[in-house]
Each structure stands twice: as C-alpha cells, then as structure tokens.
Amino acid sequence: MPPPLPESIPATLQELPPKWAHFCLGVESFLVNELGVDMEGKAFLTAFSGGIDSTALLLVLKYISRRNHGHVFALHLDHGLRAESPDEAAAAVALCKAADIPCTAIRRDVQAEALSMGMGIEEAGRHVRYALLEREREKLGAQHIALGHHLDDLCEDVLMRMLRGAGWPGISGMPGIDPDRNLVRPFLLTPKSTLRDFLHDLRVPWSQDASNADQRWKRNRVRHSILPLFVEENQSFTSSVARMWRMGRLDDDFWFRRCQMLQPGPLLAQHALEGAHQAERMRFYKHKLDAMGPGQALADSLFRLDAAWREQRIGAVIQFPGDKTAKIVSEGVVFRVKH
Structure with a gap:
C-alpha cells in the first residue's frame, strides 16, 4: 500500500519553505526564459503516475501556475499490468484531492492493446498514454501536457541516442518543449535527487514502480548499469549533459531559422x-x-x-x-x- 498522506500540503508558493519556493521559481524561469512558455492564465495537464517525478511536477506546477492565474489538471493512467496498480491509482486520486487538483483516472489493458497493435508492451503503453493525454488536454482546453522528465532522464536519453547512432544536435537529447504535440518538460535540467528532497521535506509520499528495476528493458539497463559508469568516471557528467543540451537547442534553433529561408x-x-x-x-x-x-x-x-x-x-x-x-x-x- 502507498504511504499515508500528510495532514496538509502547502496550498501556495508563500506557504513553502524559502528554499523550495526559490526552487519553484527557478522552474518557472526555465519554462519562461529557456522554453518560451507563456505562463499567464495557461492550463497544464500533468501526466501523473504517482512516482517521484510526476508528484513533484504536480505540486510545482500548482504553485507556479496559481501565481500566474493558471490551472493544473492531472491524468493518471492505470496500465493494468501490475497487481498493485489499482491501489496506486486510488493513492494518486487521493493525493490530487488533498492538493486541490482535479484528477482523471483511467484504466486500460495495455497488454491487450499491445497485442492488437502488434507492438511491445512498452511502446504500446507510450502510445496509449500520449493519445489519452492529448484527448484529455483537448477536453479540458489546456495549452500544455506537462511531463516529469528530469536531468537523470535526459542523461539516459543522451546515452540511448548514442547507442542508436544519433547525429548532432539530436544526440543532445529530448526537447524541453514540443509544440507539435503540446508537450513541455519543466524539470529537464533538474536532478532527480532535488525532486526527492522536495517531496521529503514536504512529507508528500510517492509510489514506487517495481518495473523500473526490471533490466529486461533497455532504458533500465542504461539507468542502472551504464549511466553509473559515466558518472563514476566524471562526477560532473550530468552537468556536462545539461550544457550539451543547451548548446544543442541553440544549434537546432539556428538551423531551423536558416532552413526557413529556403523556398x-x-x-x-x-x-x-x-x-x-x-x-x-x-x-x-x-x-x-x-x-x-x-x-x-x-x-x-x-x-x-x-x-x-x-x-x-x-x-x-x-x-x-x-x-x-x-x-x-x-x-x-x-x-x-x-x-
């Protein structure tokens, strides 16, 4: 069973400890100044699994959206793959209720979807998840779908792109914003350890997905076996990836503008x-x-x-x-x- 909720969750930025209020404002600065997101009056739909990343994302967006007269919604998808997933869905809904955030919980049989679509379970889950998020975004009239990818995820993504033989600037990692799919990643340059500390200090619980340790999946092998070797050789590896990501975005923007000049x-x-x-x-x-x-x-x-x-x-x-x-x-x- 997921751990119990705290007696209360801070309702506004002003109620947070100064350290974490400053952190939230830093995320807002990243959204506005680096990703070009207009926060004023905008609505975000958060992909909310109940794990560390999405729980922290839900709360941070709540604090910075409300100060910008915006709104936050949550969508929880139960993939129907694990016995504990109904309990996790109930915990996700309860947390959203405690945080005063509207939440929609949907259960889908992703294994059956994978068979019908001729895909692997991981790919089918991603397909179902993004389709549901976009449908819910349109229904709510939200401008953005917010994803909880953080700096550790970016490092994994860079390594996986290297394994696939990606070129520049694609090898610098996933975009922070994808206007074509209405996606935004507010935590992309934030280490996962910061998100863990944030939730720990606020005494907000999160769910643990045991499948994240299953090394049958390539991403988990990169996370648990390959990335630690890079960090062992270079303690500043994650910071180097963040710098490379910024350079990649600059180059990508330059070439996009240059190519727009073509007939x-x-x-x-x-x-x-x-x-x-x-x-x-x-x-x-x-x-x-x-x-x-x-x-x-x-x-x-x-x-x-x-x-x-x-x-x-x-x-x-x-x-x-x-x-x-x-x-x-x-x-x-x-x-x-x-x-």
Missing part, C-alpha cells in the same frame, strides 16, 4: 546549394526530407545524396526511409514521396 516545395534550388558549406547542404536536405513526414533521414544516405549533387550526377535517385526519394536534376534536388 517551400519539392525543389531544393541549385542557387541555394551552390556556395553553401557541406554542413549547410546536409541540413537543407534533412529539412526537406523531415517536412515530408515520417521516416528518419540517415546520415549515410545524406552523404550519398551530397556526393551525387557535387558530382552533378543528373538523374541519380537516392532512397530514404518513409518511401522518400531525392533526385538530382539540373535545377537542384527534387524531393518526392512515392505513392
């Missing part, structure tokens, strides 16, 4: 490519391909495309995932999706 449509004109550095051309190709829908443009294929353009192999066609093609023509490069 829209399937043709990447010769005049845009001539005189451009290879790094620019590679970004231009990727920008055009990404705009065509799903399918990751792999670096090796981008290099082949650039070689074909430099050698002016008119008529050469390079294939990309998602049934995308790039064809060298006298006017430049034409990008298509095969139908």
Whole structure:
C-alpha cells in the first residue's frame, strides 16, 4: 500500500519553505526564459503516475501556475499490468484531492492493446498514454501536457541516442518543449535527487514502480548499469549533459531559422546549394526530407545524396526511409514521396 498522506500540503508558493519556493521559481524561469512558455492564465495537464517525478511536477506546477492565474489538471493512467496498480491509482486520486487538483483516472489493458497493435508492451503503453493525454488536454482546453522528465532522464536519453547512432544536435537529447504535440518538460535540467528532497521535506509520499528495476528493458539497463559508469568516471557528467543540451537547442534553433529561408516545395534550388558549406547542404536536405513526414533521414544516405549533387550526377535517385526519394536534376534536388 502507498504511504499515508500528510495532514496538509502547502496550498501556495508563500506557504513553502524559502528554499523550495526559490526552487519553484527557478522552474518557472526555465519554462519562461529557456522554453518560451507563456505562463499567464495557461492550463497544464500533468501526466501523473504517482512516482517521484510526476508528484513533484504536480505540486510545482500548482504553485507556479496559481501565481500566474493558471490551472493544473492531472491524468493518471492505470496500465493494468501490475497487481498493485489499482491501489496506486486510488493513492494518486487521493493525493490530487488533498492538493486541490482535479484528477482523471483511467484504466486500460495495455497488454491487450499491445497485442492488437502488434507492438511491445512498452511502446504500446507510450502510445496509449500520449493519445489519452492529448484527448484529455483537448477536453479540458489546456495549452500544455506537462511531463516529469528530469536531468537523470535526459542523461539516459543522451546515452540511448548514442547507442542508436544519433547525429548532432539530436544526440543532445529530448526537447524541453514540443509544440507539435503540446508537450513541455519543466524539470529537464533538474536532478532527480532535488525532486526527492522536495517531496521529503514536504512529507508528500510517492509510489514506487517495481518495473523500473526490471533490466529486461533497455532504458533500465542504461539507468542502472551504464549511466553509473559515466558518472563514476566524471562526477560532473550530468552537468556536462545539461550544457550539451543547451548548446544543442541553440544549434537546432539556428538551423531551423536558416532552413526557413529556403523556398517551400519539392525543389531544393541549385542557387541555394551552390556556395553553401557541406554542413549547410546536409541540413537543407534533412529539412526537406523531415517536412515530408515520417521516416528518419540517415546520415549515410545524406552523404550519398551530397556526393551525387557535387558530382552533378543528373538523374541519380537516392532512397530514404518513409518511401522518400531525392533526385538530382539540373535545377537542384527534387524531393518526392512515392505513392
């Protein structure tokens, strides 16, 4: 059974100990100044599992939203995978009630969903979770879906991207804000230990998910076996990842703005490519391909495309995932999706 709730939970920022009020204001500063979130009068839907991350997120958003005349809602999804999950759902609803935060609890048979969709359980759970969050966000009229990913999660994500062979700036980790999916990650540069201390000092309980220790899942192996080795070799590894994330966001924003200067449509004109550095051309190709829908443009294929353009192999066609093609023509490069 989850631990009991405290007799009372601070209702406002002013009721917090100064240390934790300052912490909450730091999260607000990250949202506003680094992620560009307008807090005034906005509503957040929190993905609330009842664990450390989402419990801390729920409370911090409550404090900073109310001072900005906004609102916070919670959605708890019971995946139906563990015997203790109904108790955790009840505890999540009880905590939200004690914190005066509206909460919706939904139970889904994720194992059955995984079978019907032909996915693994982890992937199916993620698919169901995000679909429900977006549906609830629309119903509530909230502007943002808030996720509890923190700096430790960012470090794991960077290592997993390294294992997959990601390039720059993707290797710098998950975005802090994803406008296309209405997602925001307020804790992305906050260590998990800070969240634990925050809840401990407020005497607010959280649930422990035993599956987080199951090393059959790659993310758990990275968390428990690989990441500690990096930290052992470099005690400042998490800080280094945070700096790399910031540099990655700057580069990503620069290239996005640079690519916005290209003419829209399937043709990447010769005049845009001539005189451009290879790094620019590679970004231009990727920008055009990404705009065509799903399918990751792999670096090796981008290099082949650039070689074909430099050698002016008119008529050469390079294939990309998602049934995308790039064809060298006298006017430049034409990008298509095969139908």
